[in-house]
Amino acid sequence: GDSVTQMEGPVTLSEEAFLTINCTYTATGYPSLFWYVQYPGEGLQLLLKATKADDKGSNKGFEATYRKETTSFHLEKGSVQVSDSAVYFCALIDAGGTSYGKLTFGQGTILTVHP
Amino acid sequence: DAGVTQSPTHLIKTRGQQVTLRCSPKSGHDTVSWYQQALGQGPQFIFQYYEEEERQRGNFPDRFSGHQFPNYSSELNVNALLLGDSALYLCASRRQDTEAFFGQGTRLTVV
Numbered sequence: 586g587d588s589v590t591q592m593e594g595p596v597t598l599s600e601e602a603f604l605t606i607n608c609t610y611t612a613t614g615y616p617s618l619f620w621y622v623q624y625p626g627e628g629l630q631l632l633l634k635a636t637k638a639d640d641k642g643s644n645k646g647f648e649a650t651y652r653k654e655t656t657s658f659h660l661e662k663g664s665v666q667v668s669d670s671a672v673y674f675c676a677l678i679d680a681g682g683t684s685y686g687k688l689t690f691g692q693g694t695i696l697t698v699h700p
Numbered sequence: 701d702a703g704v705t706q707s708p709t710h711l712i713k714t715r716g717q718q719v720t721l722r723c724s725p726k727s728g729h730d731t732v733s734w735y736q737q738a739l740g741q742g743p744q745f746i747f748q749y750y751e752e753e754e755r756q757r758g759n760f761p762d763r764f765s766g767h768q769f770p771n772y773s774s775e776l777n778v779n780a781l782l783l784g785d786s787a788l789y790l791c792a793s794r795r796q797d798t799e800a801f802f803g804q805g806t807r808l809t810v811v
Contacts, residue, residue, distance in 0.1 A: 589742075619799070621802075626804075627804055627805075628790055628802040628803050628804040628805050629743070629790065629792075629802040630802070631799050631801075634799060674743070676742075685731075685748055685755055685756050686731065686748070686794055686800065687748065687758075688745065688792070690742030690744075692741055693740075
């Protein structure tokens with residue numbers, strides 16, 4: 586079945602540092618890939634997405650490129666801020682006809698950014 | 701647009717009791733999915749409702765059931781609660797060809 590694996594966390598950075606959170610996936614078809622963010626006490630917010638190989642999703646300075654050859658979708662940001670502190674989830678929707686938009690999530694990576 | 705709203709935000713139940721959680725989808729959305737997020741874990745898919753029917757189900761026991769109403773709102777019911785059912789329950793809504801929007805969740809604690 587489908588699965589998503591994220592780098593083990595948590596991740597602690599100083600403000601303005603470079604961020605990478607690794608994500609790899611296994612899927613039977615050609616999935617769409619997502620990064621969601623969860624701030625303390627809140628639900629999930631879509632951060633960015635990519636729907637086919639070599640697509641780059643971007644939002645709020647975050648980027649991730651859909652790499653079919655390495656089955657990866659790593660999240661990057663060039664300069665993190667304290668306000669980026671949150672839990673980040675990589676997720677996929679299998680493009681197969683019976684997926685009906687079911688999201689499969691990784692275990693999440695806690696990011697803490699210090700001033 | 702109020703987005704996806706869930707109620708209640710928190711509740712505490714005793715083992716063996718039953719609980720009902722509610723979700724109102726974002727305006728224009730007709731599909732509702734429920735997820736369970738245990739502490740420190742990623743959300744796990746419970747089931748999805750479309751046109752008032754369960755369309756897809758994850759690996760959850762029959763104690764977990766749901767309903768969708770004609771106005772697209774939805775309920776999640778859990779019977780015979782176990783301590784392990786303590787989690788954040790998330791509702792997500794979408795319509796065809798859009799991404800899912802999540803509510804803030806209901807934090808269920810079973811004691």
